Amino acid sequence: MAVETNRRASLGGITFNNPVAFWLGMVAVTVGVILHLPMYLGAQDMGYRLAGTDAGAEMFLGMALILLGFASTAYGLFPRLSEVSRGYVSRIRVRALDDAPIKPAHIGLLLVLAAAVTIDVMKPTTLAFVVPGMAAEYGLKSPLNPAGSIPVALLPLAGITGTVIG
Secondary structure, eight states, X not given: OOOOOOSSOEETTEEOSOHHHXXXXXXXXHHHHHHHHHHHHTTGGGTXXXXXXXXXXXXXXXXHHHHHHHHHHHHHHSOOHHHHTTTTGGGOOOOXXXXXXXXXXXXXXXXXXXXXXXXXXXXXXXXXXXXXXXXXXXXXBBTTBTTOSSBTTXXXXXXXXXXXXX
16 A cells, blocks of 8 residues: 655644645744834833824834735645645535434533623623723713713613614
8 A cells, every 4th residue: 555645744644745844934924013113112102002003113023024925824734725626625525423422512602602602692791891981981971971972872782783683
């Protein structure tokens, strides 16, 4: 039986299309983020808010490195479309495993999904805690601020509408 050699490198179970491009992209993104730090840390007296400030050359270079690094990392990680379309995908068979035992991975997935659904449903409920402050901050009409202009009750209405539509 002949063993087929794979030209792509594998590290920790991850198969790279081009490992050099992947790791160079990772380095470029890391350096790009590091180039943002001096300007960000220099804004300590402004509460770390850079709104309204001019971006320096390091910031622009960092942005370019992040974009190029992201593209390089994607190129290094994902296979070419021609490799995917050779028929490998058409040979995949999906079948129900009705007799398969429930393993810890399944339980973990169920717990994560339950938490995600709970968080999604609780979003409109959290508005009950923030609505009084928002009414005061933005001058919205509420029982605590009857002189406001727009009723603050439109915010929870919009929230629940988004939940129902989504």
